[in-house]
Every structure is written in C-alpha cells, then in structure tokens.
Amino acid sequence: MKNSVEYLSETRVQLDVAVSAEEFQPAYEKAAKSLAKQVNIPGFRPGKAPRRVLEANIGKGYIIEQAINDNLDTYYQQAVVEADVRPMSRPEVSINEVPEMNGKGDTTELKFTVEVEVRPEISLPNPADITIEVPSTEVTDEDVESALVDLQERFATLTEVKRKAAKGDYVNLDLVAKIGDEEVDDVAGVSYRIGDGNMLEGQDEALTGAKAGDVVEFTAKLAGGDHEGEEANVTVTVHSVKESVLPEADDEFAQLASEFDTIEELKNDLRESAAKSKADEQLMGAEQKFIEEIEKLADFPLPQAVIDEEVANHLQNEGKDAEDEHGKEIRAEIEKQLKLQLLLDEYAEGFGVNVGQDELLNFLLQQAQMYGMDPNQFIQAAAQANQLNAFAGELARNKGVIAAMRLANVVDDKGKAVDVAAVLGEAPEDEKTPEFNKKATRKVTKKATPKKATKEAAVEEAETKEAPVEGSAVEAPAKSALKAEWIAYRVATGELTEAEAKKMTKDELVNFGA
Incomplete structure (x- = not known):
C-alpha cells in the first residue's frame, strides 16, 4: 500500500x-x-x-x-x-x-x-523556566490556637443569655420572606450561629444586637427556590439567644477529646496536622499556578473543526439552534479545555507516563467516593459507557503534571525553596525527559x-x-x-x-x- x-x-x-x-x-x-x-x-x-x-x-x-x-x-x-x-x-x-x-x-x-x-x-514549555510562589507552610501559635478552639467547639455547651446577640452566638428563629404581598418562603425553629453567613445576605448584621423576643427586618436576594436571585423583604423573629461555652483547654480536655494525656501533647499533634494541611494546600495551589503558567507559555493551533463539532453538540444537547448566540459564549471555554487537555497529554507522553491497572483501580475508587457511589456500580457504569480509557487518560495527565512540577522552581512567600519532590515523591527510574521548546x-x-x-x-x-x-x-x-x-x-x-x-x-x- x-x-x-x-x-x-x-x-x-x-x-x-x-x-x-x-x-x-x-x-x-x-x-x-x-x-x-x-x-x-x-x-x-x-x-x-x-x-x-x-x-x-x-x-x-x-x-x-x-x-x-x-x-x-x-x-x-x-x-x-x-x-x-x-x-x-x-x-x-x-x-x-x-x-x-x-x-x-x-x-x-x-x-x-x-x-x-x-x-x-506542540512545543512543551520547560518547567525549569517557571517559578511558582506559594504560601509558606510555617505553623504559628495562632494556627494551633485556632485548631484547638475548633476542637473545643465540638464539645461546647449552649447556655441561654438575656443580653444582646453577638457574633458566635446561636439564635433560635422563625423567618418569613415576601416579595410584595406574596409570601415566598418561611422556616420555623431554626438554630443559626451568627457569623456563619450560610443563610441570607445581611442576616448576620440584622441579628447582631437583637435579643429574645425581637423582630428584625431586612432585604436580601433569595439564594434558592423558584424566586432565586429576586429581592425579598425578610422578617426574622428571635425566640432565644444562646452563647457557646467552651470547655477548659487542660489535660482533662485532652483526654476527653483525643488519645493524648496532656494538653501539650494535643497541641503538638494539632501543630503537625496544621503543617500537613498547609503542605497539601500549598501543593494544590502550586499545581494550579503551574498549569496556568504553562497554558500562558504554550502556543499552538487548535483543530477548529473539532471545536465546531463540540459547540454544535453542546447546543444540540441544550435544544438550541446551531446559530444560537450561546455558541459564541461556550466556544472560548471549549477551546481552553481542549488546549489544556492536549498540552497535558503531551507532557504525559513526553515523560513516558504509564498507568498501571492498580493505579487506575485506585483512581476509580477515589472517583466513586467523590460522587458518593458504590465502587462496583461506578466501575461497571464507567465500563459500559466506555469511559475507562478516559479515566486512564485523566490519571496520566495528573501524573504528567506531577512529573513536570518536579522540574519547576517553587518558592514560598518568604523566598524559601520548596522541596516539591519531598511532597510528590521522587521521579520513577524509567521516567523520560521530554524535548522542551522544540521547533515546529x-x-x-x-x-x-x-x-x-x-x-x-x-x-x-x-x-x-x-x-x-x-x-x-x-x-x-x-x-x-x-x-x-x-x-x-x-x-x-x-x-x-x-x-x-x-x-x-x-x-x-x-x-x-x-
């Protein structure tokens, strides 16, 4: 042939x-x-x-x-x-x-x-040419104290008070929302901690200073339901105000709340946990910043016919005409996603990334947990939908990013170099080195x-x-x-x-x- x-x-x-x-x-x-x-x-x-x-x-x-x-x-x-x-x-x-x-x-x-x-x-940007700044993982005494207070909150007792409500207090309330003369929402007997900010905008300010028996009013945009996003008049009736009384941070508390005998041992453990948490956050932040940098540096054309087809499929799935203006809105996002996928695929191939069956299985188990599904059902559904290769590709791209980040310059906000390999692990012995910045x-x-x-x-x-x-x-x-x-x-x-x-x-x- x-x-x-x-x-x-x-x-x-x-x-x-x-x-x-x-x-x-x-x-x-x-x-x-x-x-x-x-x-x-x-x-x-x-x-x-x-x-x-x-x-x-x-x-x-x-x-x-x-x-x-x-x-x-x-x-x-x-x-x-x-x-x-x-x-x-x-x-x-x-x-x-x-x-x-x-x-x-x-x-x-x-x-x-x-x-x-x-x-x-695709010409791969050299990770060695990229410097990423991330927050320091240094744990302060304030970090430990904050973690200890969070732990104390779990064992706190609520005591009713006659004073005005303040941040951190719990109020028992009824709430009614109206648009004009129409009542669009109501709840009764709800316990809410002032400062959490997880109900309506302006609610914390309205409740601060209120006492049991008070009725307060404010306006807010509704956060859900049929009238989501609409402005409503909100009336809140306060039935009680309770303060949270924390247990004493002593050895007795350490024995109650943990496996440690002393409060110092508990604080040391909280310090170690805070350091690990900061290291994880640092790594996530570094990865996202690294991806953003290589996206900026990479410059290659995209197959427009592929993008056109994706836009058309998206519009069809939404029941919209091919000429719908929404097509212009989603094109940029589709182009961004395609560019990133192609770029990370190239890194994965350049580093010679291999995805073993055990790695894929563990990845699928993590995905099942993320979606709250039974692992066996999740894997069967993925296989029936011919998605196993897609998951393997996603895992390979993740490993490609890790391989590239080992070569990047990562420093914290105090100028200290971050040992990425200590967190991500050393490169496999059979890992290849891509040809960076190659000419077309x-x-x-x-x-x-x-x-x-x-x-x-x-x-x-x-x-x-x-x-x-x-x-x-x-x-x-x-x-x-x-x-x-x-x-x-x-x-x-x-x-x-x-x-x-x-x-x-x-x-x-x-x-x-x-």
Missing part, C-alpha cells in the same frame, strides 16, 4: 492512499465468498458457484464494492499509522479510483483521499480538495470498463459505483457500521432476484 500525507493546515491533513490490485486481491476473494453465500444462482448450492459464474450474475463491480466497504477503514487506519498522524475528527473520504481485478498483471489500484483533523504539533517541523501546503464531480467521474469510468453480461441480473456494474462510494464513505466516517453496510448490500442483492 502506498500513501502520502500533505498538511492542508497545521491541524488538517490530506492522505492520498493507493492499494494495488494485488494487495486488494485477498479482500476481493473474501467479499466474493461472502456474497456467494447470500445469492441464489440456478444450478448451484449457496456458496458453491464458481467465481466466473458469480461475477457473471452479480457483476464484478458489485464484489469490488463489497470489498471496499469491508476494508476501507482498515486501509485508512494503516495509512494513519504509516503517516504518523493522530486523527481528532471523523475523516472525510473521497474514492477516486477502484481496481478492475483482471487477474495477474492488473496495474489498476484502489485510490482514495482522506481529509481529517489531526493533533497539532510541519510544512503546510496548499492543495485543493478533489472536487466531488471529478471523483464521481473517476469511479464511474473505472466501473464501466467491464461490459455487462447478457442476461445477467445486473444490466451494468456502473449502476452501483456511486453506491459503493457512498457506503464506503459512511463506514469510514462512522455513520454506518460494517454490519449495517453489509445488510444494505444483502438487501439490494435480494432485490436483484439473482
């Missing part, structure tokens, strides 16, 4: 593929055997008619058509591998010539052209796509070279030439499965009454 590749743009290629009659012969033989079992030829049992009799009855062109339908995708996939391109969209196929299959010495070929969007050439090598040529009229003419001319057999079921093989092209195109683009294509062929043969 011969093929050539030309870049129509930095993200679109044209593959010209030629399969000689000799190479096509096995496909032709297999198609003939398959068709022989599907047709009734007088005087022969199904599948037993000699080749020349079969060709005389249904036409050689029809067998060629079937062979193309069955093998076009295989030829396309082989050409993609040999051309070293990575398709990102469904291919657009044009069949330009079909072989005559005239036996030995036949120099005719199956020739077809494919245009397809491909993965762009693709050369774009301007070659027009073959016109459809020319393509159809080539197919018809090739098919009509065989004269019809007098009295055969098919008057001329040329009548099925464009159908062969049509089916082959849809098989290659995924619009038809091979099974569907075969069924269509079989139905037509039956209609011929052969």
Whole structure:
C-alpha cells in the first residue's frame, strides 16, 4: 500500500492512499465468498458457484464494492499509522479510483483521499523556566490556637443569655420572606450561629444586637427556590439567644477529646496536622499556578473543526439552534479545555507516563467516593459507557503534571525553596525527559480538495470498463459505483457500521432476484 500525507493546515491533513490490485486481491476473494453465500444462482448450492459464474450474475463491480466497504477503514487506519498522524475528527473520504481485478498483471489500484483533523504539533514549555510562589507552610501559635478552639467547639455547651446577640452566638428563629404581598418562603425553629453567613445576605448584621423576643427586618436576594436571585423583604423573629461555652483547654480536655494525656501533647499533634494541611494546600495551589503558567507559555493551533463539532453538540444537547448566540459564549471555554487537555497529554507522553491497572483501580475508587457511589456500580457504569480509557487518560495527565512540577522552581512567600519532590515523591527510574521548546517541523501546503464531480467521474469510468453480461441480473456494474462510494464513505466516517453496510448490500442483492 502506498500513501502520502500533505498538511492542508497545521491541524488538517490530506492522505492520498493507493492499494494495488494485488494487495486488494485477498479482500476481493473474501467479499466474493461472502456474497456467494447470500445469492441464489440456478444450478448451484449457496456458496458453491464458481467465481466466473458469480461475477457473471452479480457483476464484478458489485464484489469490488463489497470489498471496499469491508476494508476501507482498515486501509485508512494503516495509512494513519504509516503517516504518523493522530486523527481528532471523523475523516472525510473521497474514492477516486477502484481496481478492475483482471487477474495477474492488473496495474489498476484502489485510490482514495482522506481529509481529517489531526493533533497539532506542540512545543512543551520547560518547567525549569517557571517559578511558582506559594504560601509558606510555617505553623504559628495562632494556627494551633485556632485548631484547638475548633476542637473545643465540638464539645461546647449552649447556655441561654438575656443580653444582646453577638457574633458566635446561636439564635433560635422563625423567618418569613415576601416579595410584595406574596409570601415566598418561611422556616420555623431554626438554630443559626451568627457569623456563619450560610443563610441570607445581611442576616448576620440584622441579628447582631437583637435579643429574645425581637423582630428584625431586612432585604436580601433569595439564594434558592423558584424566586432565586429576586429581592425579598425578610422578617426574622428571635425566640432565644444562646452563647457557646467552651470547655477548659487542660489535660482533662485532652483526654476527653483525643488519645493524648496532656494538653501539650494535643497541641503538638494539632501543630503537625496544621503543617500537613498547609503542605497539601500549598501543593494544590502550586499545581494550579503551574498549569496556568504553562497554558500562558504554550502556543499552538487548535483543530477548529473539532471545536465546531463540540459547540454544535453542546447546543444540540441544550435544544438550541446551531446559530444560537450561546455558541459564541461556550466556544472560548471549549477551546481552553481542549488546549489544556492536549498540552497535558503531551507532557504525559513526553515523560513516558504509564498507568498501571492498580493505579487506575485506585483512581476509580477515589472517583466513586467523590460522587458518593458504590465502587462496583461506578466501575461497571464507567465500563459500559466506555469511559475507562478516559479515566486512564485523566490519571496520566495528573501524573504528567506531577512529573513536570518536579522540574519547576517553587518558592514560598518568604523566598524559601520548596522541596516539591519531598511532597510528590521522587521521579520513577524509567521516567523520560521530554524535548522542551522544540521547533515546529510541519510544512503546510496548499492543495485543493478533489472536487466531488471529478471523483464521481473517476469511479464511474473505472466501473464501466467491464461490459455487462447478457442476461445477467445486473444490466451494468456502473449502476452501483456511486453506491459503493457512498457506503464506503459512511463506514469510514462512522455513520454506518460494517454490519449495517453489509445488510444494505444483502438487501439490494435480494432485490436483484439473482
């Protein structure tokens, strides 16, 4: 098989593929055997008619058509591998010539052209050129004291007070929200701690200074329900005010709240926990900043046809027209997501990241926990939806980021270097080093796509070279030439499965009454 590749743009290629009659012969033989079992030829049992009799009855062109339908995708996939391109969209196929299959010495070929969007050439920014500043993980006495107070809060007792409510106090209240004269929401007997800010905007300010029996009013935008975002008049009736009384921070409390015997031991443990928590937050912050930096530095074109299809699918899923303005709004986000995925994929491949089965299983268990699902059900659902490869890809991208961050310069806000490897672990022995900041090598040529009229003419001319057999079921093989092209195109683009294509062929043969 011969093929050539030309870049129509930095993200679109044209593959010209030629399969000689000799190479096509096995496909032709297999198609003939398959068709022989599907047709009734007088005087022969199904599948037993000699080749020349079969060709005389249904036409050689029809067998060629079937062979193309069955093998076009295989030829396309082989050409993609040999051309070293990575398709990102469904291919657009044009069949330009079909072989005559005239036996030995036949120099005719199956020739077809494919245009397809491909993965762009990506120059990876060097992580060593990137400096990330993150907060220090130094734990202060105030951090320890704050953690201790949080622990004390768990064992606090509530005592009713007659004074005005202050921040940190608990109030028992009824709440009614109205828009105009319509009551749109109400709750009763709710306990709320002033300062939490998890109900309505302005509620903390309204309750501060209130006493049991007071009624306070304020306006706020509703945070949920049918009237979410609308301005409402809110009336709150305060039934009681209670203060939180914390237990004494002593050895007795340490023994009550932990496995430690003394308050000093408990404080040391809280200090260690605070340090670990800060280190985790530092790492998360460093990773996000690193990703933002490489996104800024990376500059490569995106396959616009892929983005167009994503936008169209998004609009269709939302029941919107293709020309809806929402398409412009989501395009930027789709482009951003695609760019990041391609970039992180390139890092993962550059570092030679491998994802083992155990790693994938652990990752799936974490995802199941995140979604609150039974692990077995989650994994089964992922497998049924063919999402396991997607999860493996996500895990590989995560590992690629970790590998790249080991090479970056990470410092805290006090100028101290952060030992990223101490947190992320050392690089595996078999880890590769990508070629950073490499120059693009693709050369774009301007070659027009073959016109459809020319393509159809080539197919018809090739098919009509065989004269019809007098009295055969098919008057001329040329009548099925464009159908062969049509089916082959849809098989290659995924619009038809091979099974569907075969069924269509079989139905037509039956209609011929052969």
